[in-house]
Structure formats: structure tokens, C-alpha cells
Amino acid sequence: MTSERPRRTAARATVAVLAAFGVFSGAVLAGAAPAGASADTSVPVAPGVRYEWRDVAVAQGAARIHVLSVDLRDPRVAVDLLHPGKVAARDTVSRMADAQGAVAGVNGDFFNITETQHPGVEATGASVGPAIAHGLPLKGAVPDGQRFGPALPPGTTTEDVLGVGRDGRARLDRLTLRGTVSAGADRLPLGGLNQYALPVGSVGAYDKEWGSVSRLRATCGTDTNRAAPCSAETYEVTVRGGRVVAVAERPGGGEIPAGTTVLVGREAGAHRLREVAVGERVEVRYRLVPSVARQPYRMAVGGYPVLRDGLPLPGLDDRTAAVRTAAGIADAGRRLLLVCVDGSPGRAGLTVAEVAGFLRGVGALDGFNLDGGGSSALVAREPGAGAVVVRNRPAGSAERPVANGIGIHSAAGGS
Structure with missing residues (x-):
């Protein structure tokens, strides 16, 4: 009460x-x-x-x-x-x-405007919170400690959004990313979608909506300290047509073609991705889950x-x-x-x-x-x-x- x-x-x-x-x-x-x-x-x-x-x-x-x-x-x-x-x-x-x-x-929304704490790392320009355009999810929220902008009021989070539903009503809501990466019998939780910062130990997915900017920034900082050093334990897997076509030790850049998903892992997430072999079948599924609305959003902004x-x-x-x-x-x-x-x-x-x-x-x-x-x-x-x-x-x-x-x-x- x-x-x-x-x-x-x-x-x-x-x-x-x-x-x-x-x-x-x-x-x-x-x-x-x-x-x-x-x-x-x-x-x-x-x-x-x-x-x-x-x-x-x-x-x-x-x-x-x-x-x-x-x-x-x-x-x-x-x-x-x-x-x-x-x-x-x-x-x-x-x-x-x-x-x-x-x-x-x-x-x-507020956005990743500068990277003075991480020399050699490119600022992405990506927004802090979730985003939905034309009814389709574009990205998830970065960890609270990775946001740019003034301190959040108590009880709020980077997942908070202003949204307009397909019913034409505007609402305040909270959008949480829910997703999985399935490789054979192994299933990993998805920690990020087109985000400039991933939670420590997680795996994030990047697709054609991301752009050409390097994904390296996603492995820098921690959940509580945006200025913390970039992770030394990273791994990247490229999935095209449902199969792994390439792997790399370090996140890369360049446009991601339609039908391709790039998975970026840091710390424990990197270790899990190393177990996935080239040619292996991989499925990535995700959605942004509202805490208030009972129907999809046409748009949402952080x-x-x-x-x-x-x-x-x-x-x-x-x-x-x-x-x-x-x-x-x-x-x-x-x-x-x-x-x-x-x-x-x-x-x-x-x-x-x-x-x-x-x-x-x-x-x-x-x-x-x-x-x-x-x-x-x-x-x-x-x-x-x-x-x-x-x-x-x-x-x-x-x-x-x-x-x-x-x-x-x-x-x-x-x-």
C-alpha cells in the first residue's frame, strides 16, 4: 500500500x-x-x-x-x-x-555522443534507450550505468519509453529485450540488440539496422561505469542464412547485409560464442516486451x-x-x-x-x-x-x- x-x-x-x-x-x-x-x-x-x-x-x-x-x-x-x-x-x-x-x-533520446574515455574507439551516435519505428524494434536499452545524459531519477531506468500504440494512444512504458541465440542444443540469452553498450558477460545481436560503425564500443565500460576500460575478452560470430559464416576475435565494422546477423560476445558471452563453429546452424530470436501495453507499439523512444x-x-x-x-x-x-x-x-x-x-x-x-x-x-x-x-x-x-x-x-x- x-x-x-x-x-x-x-x-x-x-x-x-x-x-x-x-x-x-x-x-x-x-x-x-x-x-x-x-x-x-x-x-x-x-x-x-x-x-x-x-x-x-x-x-x-x-x-x-x-x-x-x-x-x-x-x-x-x-x-x-x-x-x-x-x-x-x-x-x-x-x-x-x-x-x-x-x-x-x-x-x-539521449545518445552516445563522445568517447573521450576510450581512445581509439569510435562514438556510435546510437541512442540510449529502446527504439521502435514503423512497428518494428530497432534496438534495446544499454545498461543504466552506460547511459549518456543527466542522472536518472530514482526508480527509472534506460528501459523507460514514451510510446504510441497501434491503437493510437500515447503511453509511458518500459520495454525489456527478451531473446535467445540457439546453436544446436545450446541456448544463450540475448543481452542486447543494436546497442552501443552490452551488459558484462553477455551476447548482443547486430543487423542491417545498426549501420557501418564499428561494434567495438559495445564491449567497453561496465554495467555501472561507462568509463571503465574495454573488455579484453571478446568474440564475434557472423550468421548468414541461419548458418555461421565467419568468426573473429575482435568486433568489426562495416554495413551488415540483409539476412545477416552479427553476434558480439564479451567475457562469459565471448566464451560461449567460441563454442560455435563455422557452418553450424544458429537461430536468433528476440522481441521488446512492454510492461504496460497489451498491444504492439507503432513507435517508442527512450x-x-x-x-x-x-x-x-x-x-x-x-x-x-x-x-x-x-x-x-x-x-x-x-x-x-x-x-x-x-x-x-x-x-x-x-x-x-x-x-x-x-x-x-x-x-x-x-x-x-x-x-x-x-x-x-x-x-x-x-x-x-x-x-x-x-x-x-x-x-x-x-x-x-x-x-x-x-x-x-x-x-x-x-x-
Whole structure:
């Protein structure tokens, strides 16, 4: 049974944050101008999709916040993952949106942006958490200790996702990789799928979705220390057409053809793979298992929850203000709110706690934090235009190539 005291404390914290904004449920997008915020713009992007920006008073000064409101009830609206075509790749939100025909979108998950701790190892650009695009799993989550980005709030994990199901509803969920590698009578658990970091002692699978970047990074660090040295015990097995066609002591790179799976093992996983011989028949099976949804997701993107059932999660950072991107879920999953803080000089950033408060203030009951800082970008088409425009000013003035994003599609095109 949940204690009422933490819930009351969290509720008081929510009211305090909302009072600081002067924003209460539904006020911003309903057209009313709450105290402390100015009603600046609200324009249609496409049927069921609206964009606006607001100047809002926060602890560090005046913040400009850009908001996309997406009506998931509208049959002309669809949400999918924006991605650059490969897991180990990066591109700007605007180019991904235009390439995939999206009318609007924001950046998505945190990603493997640098490898200063591992000289000679290539940063992959791959995202931290699970990813699903067009209903198909692209990758699993790296171990918590291997993530890039700020510390996770208590009780959250790299497996947390924001997803939109085939029923058209948005949800917060958790996706766990379940898979096996079968070789003869031997069956190994699968520890990773197209991930830049594998759990210690595991075997991971890489396919055509990974890209051409070296898989060596997957064997560096540990489950609790991203900066730990790369493993000295590795092995790689290439499976094509259900049979082993090549083996190697060290993970390699290069494009993986369709119908081919590369298995990478570290420590105990490497020892198990060494028992598999060239020519042997091998079967790899996997799926991403949700903890909440009872039906498949059309899309899912990683990040971490900040708001559940209208209450902020305990332990949210209330000190560090920064440019942020986040998503809110309202109306029982039928409305998606995509939020991006402007990075213009002189504009204030938001703390993660303030992000949760703002999301609640615009009507969300659940909220999800995405990558921020130089990665934050919100794009939307001008009425009648065929390409998106970056609506916020990214920190650093130019769009940063990112691992993925959330794309909004309209069967009716732009307004």
C-alpha cells in the first residue's frame, strides 16, 4: 500500500511549481493567457496539429517555450520515430522530418555522443534507450550505468519509453529485450540488440539496422561505469542464412547485409560464442516486451519519466536550469504535447522539476524528459509549406545532429 505522505508532499510540490509558472491545467493551449505567461502565437500546422510559443516566468528568469499539441483522435494524424536510417547514425530533426514526410517533430533520446574515455574507439551516435519505428524494434536499452545524459531519477531506468500504440494512444512504458541465440542444443540469452553498450558477460545481436560503425564500443565500460576500460575478452560470430559464416576475435565494422546477423560476445558471452563453429546452424530470436501495453507499439523512444498521474516523480532535479525537450500525455493518451525550451541568449532554461510542472500546467498527466541542451529542436511546417522550419533557437544557434526524434505525420499534409 502506498503511503499518503509522499503523495501529499509530491502534490504540494506540483502546486508550488505550477504557481511559480502561473499556469494551470489546460490554460495554455485553451487560448487563455494565465498570469505570468503571454498569449503570443497559436497556429495550425495540419489537421489535429497546432503549434504555439509562450514566454513564461521561471526561477532563472523568462523562458520561451515552444509547444506542439497533437490530437491523436484525429484519424489523419500519425506519430512515428524520426531516425537517420541506421541506429548508429545521426542527423538533424529538420532533415529527418523532411526525409520522412513529417509535418512537425522534436528531438528524441539521449545518445552516445563522445568517447573521450576510450581512445581509439569510435562514438556510435546510437541512442540510449529502446527504439521502435514503423512497428518494428530497432534496438534495446544499454545498461543504466552506460547511459549518456543527466542522472536518472530514482526508480527509472534506460528501459523507460514514451510510446504510441497501434491503437493510437500515447503511453509511458518500459520495454525489456527478451531473446535467445540457439546453436544446436545450446541456448544463450540475448543481452542486447543494436546497442552501443552490452551488459558484462553477455551476447548482443547486430543487423542491417545498426549501420557501418564499428561494434567495438559495445564491449567497453561496465554495467555501472561507462568509463571503465574495454573488455579484453571478446568474440564475434557472423550468421548468414541461419548458418555461421565467419568468426573473429575482435568486433568489426562495416554495413551488415540483409539476412545477416552479427553476434558480439564479451567475457562469459565471448566464451560461449567460441563454442560455435563455422557452418553450424544458429537461430536468433528476440522481441521488446512492454510492461504496460497489451498491444504492439507503432513507435517508442527512450528518455525518462518526470510526471505520473499528475504528480512529479520524487527526486527530480530542481537546481540545474537548461534548455530542455519533453513530451506530455493528456486526455487518456489521446493528446500528445511536445515541448521545447528556446536556447536564445538571455533566455532562461528550466530545471527538470520545472519541466514536470509546465507539462502538468498545459494539461498533461504523464510527462517524459528527452535529450536537451544543444540537441533540443522543435520543427513544424509553415501553413502551405512543403518543408519544416526550426521553431526554437537551438542552444549554440545551429541544429545538432541527433540519434532520433518524434515525428508527427498528417494524411492531409500541412494546412
